[in-house]
Amino acid sequence: MKTLFLSVLKPAALSLLLILLAAVATTAQSARIQTNNLDYLAAKASETVDVNIDEHLMQMTAKFFSSTDPDEKKIKELVSGLKGIYVKVFEFEHEGEYSAADVESIRSQLRGGAWTKIVNVTSRKDGSVEVYLMTVGDQISGLAVLAADPKELTIVNIIGPVDLTKLSELEGQFGVPVLDIEQPAKTKAKN
Amino acid sequence: MKTIKFNITRLSLLGIVCLALISPDSTSAGAKRDEFGAVVQAIEQYYHVKHQSIPFLARAGMKTTTTAMRIRGGQYKRLAEAGSIRIAFFEDQDFDSRGGLITFKTSLVSAVGETWSPLIQTLSPKDESQTYIFIRNSGEKVNVLVVTLERREGTVVQVSLSPHNLAILMQSPEDMGKAITNDATRDDN
Numbered sequence: 041m042k043t044l045f046l047s048v049l050k051p052a053a054l055s056l057l058l059i060l061l062a063a064v065a066t067t068a069q070s071a072r073i074q075t076n077n078l079d080y081l082a083a084k085a086s087e088t089v090d091v092n093i094d095e096h097l098m099q100m101t102a103k104f105f106s107s108t109d110p111d112e113k114k115i116k117e118l119v120s121g122l123k124g125i126y127v128k129v130f131e132f133e134h135e136g137e138y139s140a141a142d143v144e145s146i147r148s149q150l151r152g153g154a155w156t157k158i159v160n161v162t163s164r165k166d167g168s169v170e171v172y173l174m175t176v177g178d179q180i181s182g183l184a185v186l187a188a189d190p191k192e193l194t195i196v197n198i199i200g201p202v203d204l205t206k207l208s209e210l211e212g213q214f215g216v217p218v219l220d221i222e223q224p225a226k227t228k229a230k231n
Numbered sequence: 232m233k234t235i236k237f238n239i240t241r242l243s244l245l246g247i248v249c250l251a252l253i254s255p256d257s258t259s260a261g262a263k264r265d266e267f268g269a270v271v272q273a274i275e276q277y278y279h280v281k282h283q284s285i286p287f288l289a290r291a292g293m294k295t296t297t298t299a300m301r302i303r304g305g306q307y308k309r310l311a312e313a314g315s316i317r318i319a320f321f322e323d324q325d326f327d328s329r330g331g332l333i334t335f336k337t338s339l340v341s342a343v344g345e346t347w348s349p350l351i352q353t354l355s356p357k358d359e360s361q362t363y364i365f366i367r368n369s370g371e372k373v374n375v376l377v378v379t380l381e382r383r384e385g386t387v388v389q390v391s392l393s394p395h396n397l398a399i400l401m402q403s404p405e406d407m408g409k410a411i412t413n414d415a416t417r418d419d420n
Contacts, residue, residue: 079333080333082332082333082336082354082356083330083332083333083356085354085356086355086356086357087353087354087355088352088353088354088355089351089352089353089405090349090351090352090353091350091351091404092348092349092350092351093350093401093404094348096368097348097350097366097401100373100394100397100398101397101398101401102398103394103398104393104394104395104397104398105395105398105399106395112399115402133357213402213403214401214402214404215351215404215405
């Protein structure tokens with residue numbers, strides 16, 4: 041019986057463990073934040089904007105901008121390498137329409153792992169603005185902005201090599217809202 | 232022996248035919264979905280409204296809009312590829328979702344199906360204003376489906392765009408729906 045357990049169940053348990061570890065690793069490596077749990081807020085919000093530019097669309101956009109037209113060339117350089125831009129903005133008429141748990145559901149995905157919160161980042165917008173970078177090795181693989189204003193909740197998730205400079209260049213384009221983020225001369229990072 | 236072999240061959244053929252009939256490829260090829268029609272139907276069913284086609288509006292002396300969208304280079308160029316435009320209008324009808332905007336959104340997304348990717352959705356329940364843009368690859372072109380609903384009117388537009396035009400419009404996805412709808416309803420004459 042013991043032999044049967046060792047020969048059949050042990051490999052099965054090991055396989056299950058490996059599958060679970062692979063699933064955890066895949067989730068951990070992805071710079072995409074899940075925001076679907078906030079969709080219910082659209083019913084309460086006075087205005088909702090939901091932008092989904094996936095990798096395919098991003099690459100196609102980069103590919104078809106002209107390399108000779110100076111304006112288009114600049115945008116082409118800006119978006120090349122990006123694998124997605126996802127934006128969700130909820131505007132409310134009154135304060136307290138979204139809960140701390142809603143914000144926490146996003147923040148918890150950005151805590152630890154490969155995500156690093158950039159400190160000393162300020163915004164001219166009201167409320168708190170948190171900016172996170174995901175790094176894999178020396179490479180930045182994603183950026184997330186969580187802006188929680190009493191009457192507005194904004195989540196920006198950019199996948200690919202993007203930093204604060206690139207973020208400010210993207211503001212007002214490709215669905216990225218104007219966040220008015222001001223970066224100090226020396227940016228410190230903490231987990 | 233010959234009979235058994237014949238029966239086996241017949242059964243195999245029957246099996247292949249059955250498999251071909253139930254395979255997803257054959258179903259999609261056999262009954263190509265009309266997502267544009269499905270979207271119009273979903274709107275009609277949810278809001279109890281009725282769409283009007285272009286010929287009707289043309290006879291009624293439709294005033295077309297001149298789009299503000301201009302592609303760089305000065306002169307206005309059509310965004311949509313010639314002959315690719317499908318439009319359904321809902322004029323002077325009541326689009327009151329009575330708080331059920333999310334329910335409507337679910338039925339709309341279901342009507343659009345999985346071959347289209349949602350690009351942008353803007354909802355403003357207070358004004359009963361909704362815009363949905365879906366995108367689908369179509370060989371060298373890109374199909375774009377725009378649904379715009381206001382309190383008293385609505386438009387469903389499907390167009391084919393060149394990837395370059397799409398790339399330019401992508402810079403400002405919030406304005407894309409308006410630009411495409413205006414372009415599709417613009418009268419060159």
